[in-house]
Structures are given as structure tokens and as C-alpha cells.
Amino acid sequence: MTDATPETGPSARTEQTVDDVLIAGGGYVGLSLAVAVKMAAPHLAVRVVDGAPEGAWKRDGRASAIASAAASMLDVLGVWQEIAAEAEPIRRMVITDSKTGDPVRPVFLTFEGDGGDGKPFAHMVDNVAMVGALRARAQALGIPIQQSAVAESFRSGDHQVVLSLADGSTLPARLLVACDGVRSRLRQSAGINTVIFDYGQSGIVTTVEHERPHDGTAHEHFLPAGPFATLPLKGNRSSLVWTERTEDAARLIESDDLIFEDQLERRFGRRLGALKVVGPRRAFPLGLTLARAFVAPRFALAGDAAHGIHPISGQGLNLGFKDVAALAETIVEADRLGLDIGSLSVLERYQIWRRFDTFRMGVTTDVLNRLFSNDVTPVRALRDFGLGLVDRLSPLKRFFISQAAGEASPSDPRLLAGRPI
Structure with missing residues (x-):
């Protein structure tokens, strides 16, 4: 590391140094990448800058599915x-x-089983618990988390990249990783083009309590406007991902509690008894966003900054974790070989590792959404036949369970197989 200009603010140091890895974004992707690199290469200086205000992550009412x-x-x-x-x-x-x-509501397909070694193929967890654990681990490893630091743009040189923050300050590093979301400012600053398609849908997200236990069962009910998924949480609670046309979703979010819960019950049904909305209700626009490149000199994209897909497969978060595993291994192995971790030749390995898999998943979710978000009778008959066929063919069903569990292949990063870098 080399000395640079003095740093001011709440995380000021006596001398500003050139960090080895600078991560923009303090969500699950940015934090897990910081922890993975620091654990495998403790001598590397890793820093996280997070544009959200202090404590904002504690107000995230969403939940996520974590594959095995x-x-x-x-x-x-x-x-x-x-x-x-x-x-x-x-x-x-x-x-x-x-x-x-x-x-x-006829059942066309049921998945039961595990993701290997007797483990469930996925877990549902509140985002607050997941991000809180990652933040605590990062802090225990001595990783600085610079809060309310909004990343605006950057410029790359031969030996370092300089990140400009909204308050006018700058941070230099050998490698900058953008984990700043699907509308990434840093992706735009890098001049990386994207494929963007707006589905005209929004995902309504909230949490409900119910009288009877869910027994660890998730339901995905395909309706003409899109999938309505109920996902089990701790206790008699479920997380909802409710797809509606954008204009209908806006009306539902703005409606009073009685109307919202009436529409919810029509879709959820009474199988778990009386329902009560206990979390904030929010709507998020749904679309397909794929970056045409994942890397540039001294710069890499990860998580939603690289790809945003439809939640129909529940794989958005797990794509981000795959990015983390691949990028962390790329950085650490390059460092062990004495290579420049920010060079384009090193970062190309990460891009090759991740871009095809991301494109494949993006296309898959796009096709599934088009197939299931309609009420055309011949299409419904075709998809229901396909679901029934999968349900009756054990090898094919096992394949889909392994995909849901994200089972690692020999060519996948070591972290996904539960092995340290």
C-alpha cells in the first residue's frame, strides 16, 4: 500500500492509504466479498463504502432464499x-x-428432498439477520465500513483506481468492485452497456403471520399477472413475493389494509388459517438487466450491479453469492502468484467464470416469466403438461432440485463446495 492524501470524516485515518480492494456497496454481496478476501488474504487492505445511512440495513423488511x-x-x-x-x-x-x-388449485409439481448431505435445498432468512451477521464478521476482521459514502464515479490509471464520493472526497485502490445495485452509478461511470428489458410488472414484498404452521413448505402459485410465492420464515410467518402488473401493484400498495388483506387472502387462500400482514409492504419494479461486460481495467461488477433477473426462480441472491465466490478466488489466487489483482488479464478469469452462467439464468427466468405470466389457454395447457412431466420423471426432478440448491460442480469456485480458498 502507498500513502495518499489525508482522509477526513468518521472513518478518518492518520494517513490515507491505497486500499488493495475497495468495495462500493454494503449489502450481502459487498460484505461477503470483503470477508472472503480478508479471510483468505489477511495482508490485503479491504474497505467497504456504503451509500446508505447508518443503521439503514436494520429497516430492511425483506427476506431471501439462500441455496444450499x-x-x-x-x-x-x-x-x-x-x-x-x-x-x-x-x-x-x-x-x-x-x-x-x-x-x-391443482398441484402440478412438488419438490421434496435436500441439496445433498441431508441439508435442505434452501433456507429462508430475514435480510436483517443475514446482513447483520456479515457486518459483524467484517468488523471482527478489521474491515472498515465507511457509512453514508455515496459512490459517484471513478477514474482508472496504470497502477490504481480513484473513487469519487458525493461529498467531494476520493479513495484510491488497486481494485474497485461495484456492488451498488441494479442501477449502478459505477457501471455507468465505467461505460459498460447493459441489456435492459422492463416486464411491466412489480413485485410486492411483505411478511404475514398465519394461524397454522407452514411445515417448511413453500408455495408458488402461477396466476395470469405473474407468480405469487409464499416462502416459510421462522415461526408462523411467511414471506410473500407477489407479482402484479405495475399499475395494479401501485394501487394495492396504496390501498387501505382491508382491501390489501382481502386481495392477499384471495391469492394466499385459507390453508394456514387467518392472515395478518406484519411487515411493511413495498413494490419493486421487475425487469431483466444484464451487463455486457463484468470487468474493466481495475474494476469489476458483482451482484445486482452485474445482473438483475426476475424473482420467479428465487436465484437472484444466489447469483450474487456465486459472483462473490468466483471474484474472491480470482483476487486471492492472483495475489498468491504475485500478479496485479486489478489488471484486466487477471479480472478476465472472473468474467469468463461468471458471464455465461449469468446469461443462462437471465434467459431462463425471462422465458419462464413469459410462459407463466399469461392466461392463453394453449400456453397454459402446454406449461401444465410440462410441469406434470417433470413431476413424474425422478431424474429430471432431481436435476431441478440440484439447480435450486446451487450444487457445486468441480469447475465451480471452492467456496461454493464449502472449501476455503
Whole structure:
């Protein structure tokens, strides 16, 4: 590391140094990348800058599905035990297809089983618990987290990259990683083009309590406007991901509690008894966003900054964790070989590792959304036949379970197989 200009602010140091890895974004991707690199290469200076105000992460009312392979990675990072205490295993997935008002919802496909070694193929966990565990682990490793530091742009040189913050200050580093979300300012600053498609849908997210236990069962009910998923949380609670046309979602979010809960019950049904909304209700626009490149000199994209996909497969978070595993291994192995961790030749390995898999998942979710978010009778018949076929063919069903669990192949990064870098 080399000395640079003095730093001011709450995380000021006597001398500003050139960090080895500077990560923009303090969500689960940015924090897990910081922890993974620091654990494998303690001598590297890793810093996280987070544009959100102090404590904002504690107000995140959402929950996420963590695949078995991602859980293995988090175990290596030393946070899974804490997260698992707040997580609910998904042991069964039931898929139905009908119209909203249909009195009977035929079950076309049921997934039961595990992701290997007797582990559930996924867990549901509140984002607050997941991010809180990662923040605590980062702080225990001595990783600075610079809060309310909004990343605006950057410029790259031969030996370092300089990040400009909204307050006018700058931070130099050997490598800058953008984990700043699907509308990434840093991706734009890098001049990286994206493929963007707006589905005209929004995902309504909230948490409900119900009278009866869910028994670890997740339901995905395909409706003409899009999938309505209920995902089990700790206790008699479920997380909802409710897809609606954007204009309808806006009306539902703005409606009073009585109307919202009435519409919710029509979709959720009464299988778990009376329902009560206990979390904030929010709507997020849904679309497909794929970066045409994941790297540039001294710069890399990870997580939603590299890709945003439809939640129909529940794999958005796990794509981000795959990015973390691949990028951390790329950085650490290059450092061990004495290579420049910010050079384009080093970062190309990460891009090759991740871009095709991301493109494949983006196309898959796009096709699934188009196939299931409609009410055309021949299309419904075709998709229901396909679901029933998968349900009856054990090898094919096992393949889909392994995909949901994110089972690691020999060519995948070591962290996804539960092995340290």
C-alpha cells in the first residue's frame, strides 16, 4: 500500500492509504466479498463504502432464499451458524397453476428432498439477520465500513483506481468492485452497456403471520399477472413475493389494509388459517438487466450491479453469492502468484467464470416469466403438461432440485463446495 492524501470524516485515518480492494456497496454481496478476501488474504487492505445511512440495513423488511451451496460458502466465512439460528429450512416446494378465482388449485409439481448431505435445498432468512451477521464478521476482521459514502464515479490509471464520493472526497485502490445495485452509478461511470428489458410488472414484498404452521413448505402459485410465492420464515410467518402488473401493484400498495388483506387472502387462500400482514409492504419494479461486460481495467461488477433477473426462480441472491465466490478466488489466487489483482488479464478469469452462467439464468427466468405470466389457454395447457412431466420423471426432478440448491460442480469456485480458498 502507498500513502495518499489525508482522509477526513468518521472513518478518518492518520494517513490515507491505497486500499488493495475497495468495495462500493454494503449489502450481502459487498460484505461477503470483503470477508472472503480478508479471510483468505489477511495482508490485503479491504474497505467497504456504503451509500446508505447508518443503521439503514436494520429497516430492511425483506427476506431471501439462500441455496444450499451459498449456505456452504457462508459457513466457510464463519457466519452461517448465526444466520441459521434465524433461518427456516425449505423442505418442500409446491407449484400450482390456476386463475385467481378458481375454487380448486391443482398441484402440478412438488419438490421434496435436500441439496445433498441431508441439508435442505434452501433456507429462508430475514435480510436483517443475514446482513447483520456479515457486518459483524467484517468488523471482527478489521474491515472498515465507511457509512453514508455515496459512490459517484471513478477514474482508472496504470497502477490504481480513484473513487469519487458525493461529498467531494476520493479513495484510491488497486481494485474497485461495484456492488451498488441494479442501477449502478459505477457501471455507468465505467461505460459498460447493459441489456435492459422492463416486464411491466412489480413485485410486492411483505411478511404475514398465519394461524397454522407452514411445515417448511413453500408455495408458488402461477396466476395470469405473474407468480405469487409464499416462502416459510421462522415461526408462523411467511414471506410473500407477489407479482402484479405495475399499475395494479401501485394501487394495492396504496390501498387501505382491508382491501390489501382481502386481495392477499384471495391469492394466499385459507390453508394456514387467518392472515395478518406484519411487515411493511413495498413494490419493486421487475425487469431483466444484464451487463455486457463484468470487468474493466481495475474494476469489476458483482451482484445486482452485474445482473438483475426476475424473482420467479428465487436465484437472484444466489447469483450474487456465486459472483462473490468466483471474484474472491480470482483476487486471492492472483495475489498468491504475485500478479496485479486489478489488471484486466487477471479480472478476465472472473468474467469468463461468471458471464455465461449469468446469461443462462437471465434467459431462463425471462422465458419462464413469459410462459407463466399469461392466461392463453394453449400456453397454459402446454406449461401444465410440462410441469406434470417433470413431476413424474425422478431424474429430471432431481436435476431441478440440484439447480435450486446451487450444487457445486468441480469447475465451480471452492467456496461454493464449502472449501476455503
